[in-house]
Amino acid sequence: MRPTKTASRVLAVTTGVLDSAVRNLDNARRIAKFLHGRMELEARPDDVFISSYPRSGTTLTQWILYLLTHDEQPDPPHLTQVSPWFERSLAIGERTASDLNTLSSPRIFKSHLPRQWLPDGGRYIYVEREGPDVLVSYFHFYRAYLGFEGTLDEFYRRFMQGRVQYGSWFEHVAGWREHAADPDVLTVRYEDLLSDRRACIERIVDFLGWERNERLIQRAVIESGFEQMKRREPIFDHATALLLERGVKPQSFLRTGEAGQGQGALNDVQIRAFREPKSKGHRLAIRGLAAFLQ
Secondary structure, three states: OOOOHHHHHHHHHHHHHHHHHHHHHHHHHHHHHHHHHHHHOOOOOOOEEEEEOOOOOHHHHHHHHHHHHOOOOOOOOOHHHHOOEHHHHHHHOOOOHHHHHOOOOOOEEEEOOOHHHOOOOOEEEEEEOOHHHHHHHHHHHHHHHOOOOOOHHHHHHHHHOOOOOOOOHHHHHHHHHOOOOOOOEEEEEHHHHHHOHHHHHHHHHHHHOOOOOHHHHHHHHHHOOHHHHHHOHHHOOOOHHHHHHOOOOOOOOOOOOOOOHHHHHOOHHHHHHOOOOOOOOOOOOHHHHHHHOO
């Protein structure tokens, strides 16, 4: 006996409600785990939190700091083992605050969080990249890893409205710019990392108060080049294992290592839209944490 149209509609609505409830419960669990871990973490003055909006140069900056703190050591099996993804590790239970507290100093954490949700007491490096380039890189990431099948124009509309993982790029950048003058915050431009990496590395070393000799700095400059990193790509791609488990074919995590990709992919009107202020200055709410704990 076939269900009636009314029964089918009721079933569809019920299924949607249940799916939403499951997602909300999962989000609540992740938020609770993260907040608990954040409070339990014993902050250290030499902790380094590298934050950025996704696809803005976080991995490159992590790798540079790894090279500056691990002289002539073999490559790690994965970068997150020596430079954990702070909020995700705590939220999914991969590591507890007790685990992070056993790491030797200086601890270097990856993050995509706004400054307000990171622990106080450490040092903070914010990596900022031109918006059009972020959009294009994120579009390719969405297609390769998150099953997005739409066009670049469709993704552009979603991105500009903040309807993507991690929310609005405009809000994220504006929030960190409010802290640009803080003595414990250093802003690094991704474009500068590409055009004059040595100068950026020297700025980072000076900001962190580290003493590094010429040989170590030069090694960091060379080994953080795109081709050198591309050769080591498996140690950077955090999603590879999960993708293989799900039967999804991994794509390239390190795409081009270039600046200016947005200029060729977007039209003039779309490029100009990035120059218009989009930040509404919203107060951060706990429920908004879910977007950062994917």
